[in-house]
Amino acid sequence: MVGTNLKAETFSLMDKRTNLESEMNTIIDRLSQPGGPGLSGNLLDSEGFPRADFDIPSIRADRNRLSVLRNDHKDLTEKINQNIEVLHSGKKTDHISSSPTINTGSNSSMIMSSSSMDVDIKAANVPFAFVDEISESCPAAEDGLQLGDQIVSFGSVDSRDNLLQRLAAEAQTNRDHPVTVVVLRQGALVDLKIVPRQWQGRGLLGCHFQLL
Structure with a gap:
């Protein structure tokens, strides 16, 4: 039951991370439009004054929001990785406590079921x-x-x-x-x-x- 709950939590975190990624991509696209300021471009002109062709408050708000999203994304990714490690550790324990006669049909089914869970968890595909x-x-x-x-x-x-x-x-x-x-x-x-x-x-x- 604990493993099932942890797995559900992990996929919920993955959904949240996907939503963060979508918002991050929207901001990146907005800042990186042709002629735009980019993610870290200078907002001042050659004389040190704010550039009149940029909506500087909006740009700063976007950059600040992107910074917050990146930190949240990092935290979510770390939590997902921790959960995955626990789930994998639990599966290793299950294998150790299972019957050592691995050539029977029932054991083959158990291994296939475990492999299916591996596929689900590895689907996290954590970006770096x-x-x-x-x-x-x-x-x-x-x-x-x-x-x-x-x-x-x-x-x-x-x-x-x-x-x-x-x-x-x-x-x-x-x-x-x-x-x-x-x-x-x-x-x-x-x-x-x-x-x-x-x-x-x-x-x-x-x-x-x-x-x-």
């Missing part, structure tokens, strides 16, 4: 970064990556550890070769093949990742 800047006609954009996409995996990179260094190394190692990239876009997983390559701009991808 999102695209906060991307240049037009850059390799990443031409291969399907979009502003606001949340990175679940990038080649062999699937965690925050030394993220920027690992992403750069992954792109360099796979220069001119396709890299499998999984992103979360509007609540749905999207599989991409991105080829890091030389282009007229900087880097091999032409985009920037922000930690979640």
Whole structure:
């Protein structure tokens, strides 16, 4: 019963996170429109005065809201990860206490049922970064990556550890070769093949990742 409740709680948290992601994407799209201020662009002119062509109060409100959403997203993701670890730990205990004769039909059914739960839990596909800047006609954009996409995996990179260094190394190692990239876009997983390559701009991808 405890496991069932924890699983239900986990999926509820995942739904909340999806709603946060949707609002984050809306704000990112609004700030990143052509001619817009971007997520961190300067709001002052060359003389240090507020730019007259920007609605600065709205921009600041959007940026502040995005910061709050990012923190909430991080907290939700940590809670989801904790729940997943507990659920996986519970399944390991179940396996240890079950019959050791694994070749019977009943045991095979038990293993298949457990595998089904694994699929459900792994469907969390926790993103570790999102695209906060991307240049037009850059390799990443031409291969399907979009502003606001949340990175679940990038080649062999699937965690925050030394993220920027690992992403750069992954792109360099796979220069001119396709890299499998999984992103979360509007609540749905999207599989991409991105080829890091030389282009007229900087880097091999032409985009920037922000930690979640």
